[in-house]
Amino acid sequence: MSLPDSDRSSSRRILSALADGDATDSEVARAFQSWRDDPDARASWHAYQLIGDVLRSDDLASEPAADAAFLVALRARLATEPVVLAPQPRMQEEAVAQPVAANASARTRTRWQGPIAMAAGFLAVIGVLNVAGPFRHGGNASLASNGAPASGPVLASTSSVGDGGVVLTSAQTKAAADQLAPYLAAHRQSAMSGPFQMPGSDLRNVSLVQPAK
Amino acid sequence: MGAALSTSLRVAAPARALRAHVPRVPRARGAWARVSRLSGALVCAAALGAGAVRAQSQKPPAPPQSTGSGESAGDLHGWLVRIHDAAERSNYVGTFVNSTGTSVVSSRVGHYSEGKTTLERVDALDGEPRSMLRINDEERTLWPRYRVAVIEPVDPRASFPALVSGSEKHIPEFYELHVQPSERIAGHDADRLLLKARDDSRFDRVIWADHATGLLLRVDVQAAGRTLESSGFSDVNIGVKPDGAAVYAELHRGDGYHVVRREVQHTQLEAEGWTMQAALLPAGFQTLGCVRRALNQGADDAGQLRVLQSIWSDGITHVSLFIETFQPQRHLSEGLTVIGATHSLTRRVNDMWLTAVGDVPPAVLDQFMRALQRKN
Numbered sequence: 215m216s217l218p219d220s221d222r223s224s225s226r227r228i229l230s231a232l233a234d235g236d237a238t239d240s241e242v243a244r245a246f247q248s249w250r251d252d253p254d255a256r257a258s259w260h261a262y263q264l265i266g267d268v269l270r271s272d273d274l275a276s277e278p279a280a281d282a283a284f285l286v287a288l289r290a291r292l293a294t295e296p297v298v299l300a301p302q303p304r305m306q307e308e309a310v311a312q313p314v315a316a317n318a319s320a321r322t323r324t325r326w327q328g329p330i331a332m333a334a335g336f337l338a339v340i341g342v343l344n345v346a347g348p349f350r351h352g353g354n355a356s357l358a359s360n361g362a363p364a365s366g367p368v369l370a371s372t373s374s375v376g377d378g379g380v381v382l383t384s385a386q387t388k389a390a391a392d393q394l395a396p397y398l399a400a401h402r403q404s405a406m407s408g409p410f411q412m413p414g415s416d417l418r419n420v421s422l423v424q425p426a427k
Numbered sequence: 428m429g430a431a432l433s434t435s436l437r438v439a440a441p442a443r444a445l446r447a448h449v450p451r452v453p454r455a456r457g458a459w460a461r462v463s464r465l466s467g468a469l470v471c472a473a474a475l476g477a478g479a480v481r482a483q484s485q486k487p488p489a490p491p492q493s494t495g496s497g498e499s500a501g502d503l504h505g506w507l508v509r510i511h512d513a514a515e516r517s518n519y520v521g522t523f524v525n526s527t528g529t530s531v532v533s534s535r536v537g538h539y540s541e542g543k544t545t546l547e548r549v550d551a552l553d554g555e556p557r558s559m560l561r562i563n564d565e566e567r568t569l570w571p572r573y574r575v576a577v578i579e580p581v582d583p584r585a586s587f588p589a590l591v592s593g594s595e596k597h598i599p600e601f602y603e604l605h606v607q608p609s610e611r612i613a614g615h616d617a618d619r620l621l622l623k624a625r626d627d628s629r630f631d632r633v634i635w636a637d638h639a640t641g642l643l644l645r646v647d648v649q650a651a652g653r654t655l656e657s658s659g660f661s662d663v664n665i666g667v668k669p670d671g672a673a674v675y676a677e678l679h680r681g682d683g684y685h686v687v688r689r690e691v692q693h694t695q696l697e698a699e700g701w702t703m704q705a706a707l708l709p710a711g712f713q714t715l716g717c718v719r720r721a722l723n724q725g726a727d728d729a730g731q732l733r734v735l736q737s738i739w740s741d742g743i744t745h746v747s748l749f750i751e752t753f754q755p756q757r758h759l760s761e762g763l764t765v766i767g768a769t770h771s772l773t774r775r776v777n778d779m780w781l782t783a784v785g786d787v788p789p790a791v792l793d794q795f796m797r798a799l800q801r802k803n
Contacts, residue, residue, distance in 0.1 A: 393758065393773070394764055397722065397747070397784055398766075400720060401785070403579070404715075404718075404745060404747055
C-alpha cells in the first residue's frame with residue numbers, strides 16, 4: 215500500500231524522528247504502521263539506518279532486503295519453537311482413529327513433558343467470561359450481537375498459541391471459551407459442597423452464555 | 428486467645444450431641460447416599476445437623492487450639508468443622524470479589540439462617556444482570572433482561588462431602604496445615620491457615636476465617652507461592668438480622684418469567700459402562716458421585732445435550748470429568764484452558780469427547796482422562 219505524497223513526507227519525518235530517538239509515543243505507533251504497510255517507508259527506514267551505520271563504519275552497510283530477510287528468518291525460527299502446553303485445533307480424523315492407548319501415550323509424551331510451572335507461561339489464558347445468560351443455542355453466537363453489555367464479556371487479552379507457534383484467532387479462542395462455559399458452570403455447581411466455597415463463588419469465571427430466545 | 432483454650436471441648440460437644448440425630452437425617456440422594464452410608468464419623472453429625480448445633484449453643488466454637496504453626500489431623504478437623512458450621516449458621520451480608528489476575532468479578536451476597544431455613548441471595552454486580560436465590564436445597568437464577576428463571580436443585584451444602592464421608596481424615600496425608608499469624612481481612616480479625624500441598628497433584632490454599640465466628644472471609648489458591656486466584660469478601664457484615672423478605676421479594680420479581688427446570692440424574696460410572704483405573708488416578712482423589720445432566724439446556728430445547736459428569740475430590744478441591752459422544756459441530760478445539768486456578772482440559776478419544784475441569788494442575792486432569800476406560 216502506497217501513501218499520498220503529503221502523508222509520505224509526514225511518514226518519513228516521523229521515521230526520521232524515530233531513527234534519531236526523538237519520536238513521541240503516537241509517532242512511534244504511526245511509524246510502525248507505515249513501516250508495516252508501506253514498502254517505501256521500509257526503504258526510507260533502511261536508508262536512514264544505513265546513513266547512520268555508514269557514518270559509523272562502512273562495514274555496517276547492507277541491502278534494504280536484509281531487514282525483511284531477517285524478519286522472515288525470525289518468524290520461521292519462532293514457528294519451529296516448541297509450545298509445551300496450548301489449546302490446539304481439533305486433531306485430524308486419521309490421527310484420532312488411533313487406538314486409545316497409543317493415542318494417550320503419544321500425547322503424554324508430547325504434551326506433558328517439562329515442568330508444569332514453566333508450561334504455565336505458554337498457556338492460553340482466558341480472562342473472565344463473566345457475561346451471558348443461562349444457556350445458548352448454537353456454537354458461535356456473538357456476545358455483543360446478543361445484546362450483552364459492551365463492558366461485560368471480555369475474552370482474555372492474552373493470545374493463545376497452538377502447536378507450532380500458530381496463533382489462534384480471537385474467534386477461535388472465543389469459540390473454545392464458549393464451548394467450555396457450560397462445563398465450568400456445571401463443575402462450579404458440583405464443587406459448591408467443598409469446604410472452602412462461599413456463596414457467590416459459583417459465579418466466578420463462568421460464562422453461561424446467552425439465554426434462550 | 429482465651430477462647431482458644433476450650434477449643435476441643437466446644438467443637439466436640441455439638442458433634443457428640445448430634446450423633447443422636449444422624450438416623451433422622453433423610454438419606455442423601457442418589458450417588459451421595461453411598462458416601463453417606465460410609466460415614467461413621469462423628470463429624471457427619473456436625474455436617475448434617477447445623478440446626479441442632481444452634482439448639483445446643485448460639486455461640487460459635489472457638490478456633491482450634493494451636494501451637495502457632497503446628498499441624499495435626501485434629502487441628503484440621505476442628506478448623507473444617509468450625510468453618511463449615513459458620514457458613515451454615517451465620518447471617519451476613521457482604522460483597523464477594525473473585526480475582527484471577529486477569530479479571531475481577533464481584534457480587535453482592537446475603538446469607539440468612541432462619542430456623543431450619545437457609546436463605547441466600549447473590550446478585551452479580553458485573554456483566555449480565557442476574558440474581559441467584561437459594562432457599563434450602565433449591566436455587567433459582569433470575570435473568571431479568573431475558574425474563575428467564577432457571578430452577579435447579581443444589582446438593583445441600585451441609586452435605587460437605589469430606590466431612591460426611593469421613594475422608595477428611597485423609598486430608599492431612601495430602602496437605603500440611605500451617606496456622607499462620609492472624610491478619611485483618613474485610614474489616615475483621617482473621618485466622619490465617621495455609622494448606623500446603625504435599626505433592627504436585629494439588630495446589631496450596633491460604634484461608635482466612637473470621638476469628639470471632641469462623642466465617643470464611645477469603646481463599647487464595649496458590650502454586651509455588653504464586654497466587655493463581657483469590658476469592659473473598661471485600662466487606663462483610665456478620666451477625667446481621669436475617670432478611671428473608673429480601674429473598675422472597677426478589678423471588679416474586681420472577682413471576683411471569685419463563686421457567687426452566689434443570690434436573691440432574693444420579694447414576695454411577697460403572698452403570699454407564701465406564702470404569703476408572705485406580706492405579707492411574709492421582710493420589711488422594713475419591714469419587715463423590717456421578718450424574719447425568721443437561722448442558723446448554725434451553726427452554727425449547729427438546730433434544731437437549733446430556734453429559735455424564737463424574738465428580739472427584741481430595742477433600743479440599745474437586746475435579747469433574749465430563750463424558751459425552753463426540754459431536755464435530757460442538758467440540759471445536761482440544762487442549763488446555765486456564766482461568767485463574769481453574770484448569771480445563773478437552774480431548775477427543777475415539778468417538779468420545781472428554782472434558783476435565785478442576786482447580787488442580789493440568790497433569791492431574793490428564794491423569795483422570797487416562798484413567799478412564801470402557802468397562803468390559
